[in-house]
Amino acid sequence: NVGSIQLILGPMFSGKTTELLRRTRRFVHAGSNCLVIKFKADTRYSEDEAATHDGVTHTARSASVLAELGSDWEAFDVISIDEAQFFPDAVEFAEAAASAGKTVLVCGLDADFRRRPFGRILELVPVAEHVHKLTAVCATCGDDASFTMRVTRDETVEVIGGWEAYRPACRGCFRAPEAAE
Numbered sequence: 001n002v003g004s005i006q007l008i009l010g011p012m013f014s015g016k017t018t019e020l021l022r023r024t025r026r027f028v029h030a031g032s033n034c035l036v037i038k039f040k041a042d043t044r045y046s047e048d049e050a051a052t053h054d055g056v057t058h059t060a061r062s063a064s065v066l067a068e069l070g071s072d073w074e075a076f077d078v079i080s081i082d083e084a085q086f087f088p089d090a091v092e093f094a095e096a097a098a099s100a101g102k103t104v105l106v107c108g109l110d111a112d113f114r115r116r117p118f119g120r121i122l123e124l125v126p127v128a129e130h131v132h133k134l135t136a137v138c139a140t141c142g143d144d145a146s147f148t149m150r151v152t153r154d155e156t157v158e159v160i161g162g163w164e165a166y167r168p169a170c171r172g173c174f175r176a177p178e179a180a181e
C-alpha cells in the first residue's frame with residue numbers, strides 16, 4: 001500500500017483550505033477514514049474545526065507540533081494538514097505517514113508577507129508527488145494574486161490574522177514592508 005503527498009500552496013485567500021477540504025470530502029465519499037489537522041494557535045474560527053474564509057468547516061484535531069498526535073494518525077487512510085507552514089515537523093510527519101501508505105494532503109503559505117519561504121514548508125516540494133500553487137484575487141486591482149501583503153505595521157513573522165492584517169496582491173501591486181531587521 002503506497003501513500004503519497006499532495007501539496008497545495010498559495011497566498012492568503014487563494015482557497016488552499018477550500019481545496020484541502022474539497023479533496024478531503026471526496027475521500028470521505030469514497031469511504032476513506034480522514035483526519036484533518038489544524039494549527040492550535042489559529043483560533044480565528046474554532047478550536048476543533050478547520051475553516052475557510054467563507055465559512056466552510058470540517059471537524060479537526062488541533063496541534064502545535066504534529067508529534068503531539070503520537071500514533072493516533074495510524075488509524076486513518078487520509079491525513080489533511082491545514083496551515084502546514086506553522087508545523088515545525090510537517091516534513092518528517094508527511095514523509096512518515098506517506099511511507100506508511102497514507103494519502104497526505106498538505107496546504108499552507110509558501111511565502112510570508114516579505115515573500116520569503118514560510119517555515120520549512122518548501123522542503124515538502126521535493127518529497128511530494130503533487131504540488132499546486134493557487135492564486136487569490138488581488139485586493140488592489142483584481143488580477144490574479146500570488147503574494148500576501150501585510151497591511152499593518154507589525155514586524156513579527158507569525159501574526160495570525162485575516163483581512164484586517166493581510167491582503168492578496170499581484171506582482172504589480174505587492175509592496176514589501178520597509179526592511180527592518
Ligand code: ADP
Nearest residue numbers: 011012013014015016017018052053054136137
Ligand atoms: P486560504 O486557505 O488560501 O486562505 P480559503 O480557502 O480559506 O483560503 O478562502 C478562500 C475564499 O476566500 C474564497 O472562496 C472567497 O470566497 C474568499 N475571498 C475573500 N477575498 C478574496 C480574494 N481577494 N481573493 C480570493 N478569494 C477571496
Ligand code: MG
Nearest residue numbers: 016017051052
Ligand atoms: Mg486557509
Ligand code: ZN
Nearest residue numbers: 138141170173
Ligand atoms: Zn494588483
